[in-house]
Amino acid sequence: MEAVNTQQTELKKPCINCGAEMKYSPGTKTVLCEYCGHTEEIHLDENGFEELELYPYLKEMGAQRHSEEISMLNCKNCGATQHVEENYKSLHCVYCSMPLVLEDQYKEEWILPGAVLPFQIDKQKSFQIFKKWVNSLWFAPDNLKKAALDPQFTKGLYLPYWTFDAQLQAQYSGQRGEYYYETKRVRNSNGKMVNQRVRKTRWYPASGSVAGFVDDTLVEASKQRKGRVPSKIARWNLKLLQPFNSSFLRGFVTEKYTIPLSQGHLAAKGEAKRIAERWCRQDIGGDTQRVSSMDVQLSEETFKHILLPVYVSSYRYNGKEYNFFVNGENGTISGSRPYSAWKIFFAVLVGLIIIGILVVVGR
Template sequence: MKLEDHRFPCPACGAPMRFRPGTTALRCPHCGHEEPIPDARGGIPELDLRGAAEKAVPAVEMEDLRVVRCESCGAEVEFDADIHAKVCPFCAAPIVTDTGVRRYIKPQAQLPFLLTEDEARQAMNRWLGRLWFAPSNLRAYARAGRAMDGIYVPYWTYDAETRTRYSGQRGKVHYESHPVRVRVNGRTQTQTQQVARVRWYPAQGAVARNFDDVLVLGSNSLPKRYTDAIAPWDLSALSAYEPRFLAGFRAEGYSVPVEQAYGEAKEIMDEVIRQDIRRDIGGDRQRIGAMETSVGALTFKHVLLPVWVAAYRYHGKSYRFVVNGRTGAVEGERPYSSMKVFFFVLAMVLAAVAVAYLQVAS
């Protein structure tokens, strides 16, 4: 994973301009000058996955990046040439630079931030307020307004034309009457019950589906369960890659290669195809014996999705929180206050003793 800074000097005063979340404009925090950003929706280029697997991605779609690995969480972070030490935005651990250059596929699209840092912090505070047993200083940390990092996280999307031939069985449910022995009011009786039985018939056929924007995380810097929890993403709002939307933010580079991520995309598509097959088989029950899928056109995009990240260190361990930069959905991990847990358990024990005492007394 790498992080890349994007700078655009203000034409009025020369200070770095920043993208304003929720708008389509750059704004200078020094003099207030604004410039519109063209929002190019539609016409986003797709790259051929088979060509990528053969290392045939056009040179114009590639870039060289200098990165360093965080030994604490494994993130790979890009630095400016004049920076030699920094705190990792994903785990709050200090890291020291060590030059290394790698080639990456450039992004084709992004979803710009809609939430400001203050709005993201408010969402995180609401989420923290619902947590039991969280240490008081964790909530104090959040209320203190500590800075959050706005990061564009890398994803891959896949489009695929599929046709699947299958064989299986169609089940038709019928009911048969069977006598059974049951206990009624302490006596054994014989009753007739309806028991479901299934007759199976052979089935075969073919289904076709065109998949659009099957989404797979392209990074290992954040736990996948976090990024899954803050989904979904409004991919219909994707616009062609425009660096000005990244001004003042960072863009994380992928650490999961496109070919590797396609394995997960294929699992997602296979499950959808199985559902299509079950519908095609029909009947009351379905069994899939075999399925063989052929894939025609197969393309991908490297896209960047906006996430606000906060890292908190408690007793020497890092805890992270992530906020969807468009919807405000929050996920993360937190420490437990041993004192709060102790007093809660103590209160429960005392309550149980009091109830038992009252029952005995009565």
């Protein structure tokens, strides 16, 4: 594959008015100077996303096409691999808040993102969501609200994912089950004979084929030793994806993929099989189905490297660190939290007292 010039992701964007750093303004298509208020529009590629052919990449992973070098920092505490822009002021790991040593940075080649879902909410909004979440916690210590929270350790992070597209065809054989009911006499708990309606299934042979387009199978492209982003918040509206432009990354941290394309493809093939089985069951029909054999074929396979937004932070309470995560698109939150042993004890005690009263009254 021939090498071509690619868009750089590390170009600085100074403000033309005051020279300060320009940062992406969440929920817009502009970059903003926080000092003088100057804004500039982000110009997107009119051609939209580019789907890359999968097998040339799997065959020639050393090819330079659609790839570039990026400066990386590895956290020695939790193992997270992240790209921090040269002019990013607070060099701390987004997952564990440990300092990152700038002298430890190194260059790595990566496949350029094909698309990015820009942040839709800003850091201040994410912190408001966190405070509301803290106020809603059951069995939390009363003074948790006064815990030492440092907003500077809340970082906007772009997570790497692979997406895969393919035409799917599958031949299957199996059985279609249809329910019917019979009535039989059984003895109930009181020893009395009663009628009971029992469901049974008649099975009929079934075979056929299904075909369709599998669009944007999403596969995570990184893992960390700690601070794994919870599945509860890992849901984004991919219709909001924009053609990749490095301006969307300004002021944020970008995590490099650590799960290679080949491994991501294996996960996507597993998901394609699950999709194929679901289609086969729909094709079989009836009340229930059995799929005994299935031959799945994928063709015209393409992929993209995409970046998805999340806010990551940690807070300390009674000397212990807790993580929380806010989806940067829709504001969904998930996090670890402390519990009050006294509140739990008194809740259990009150519950036992209520049960005891009910038992006495019921006699």
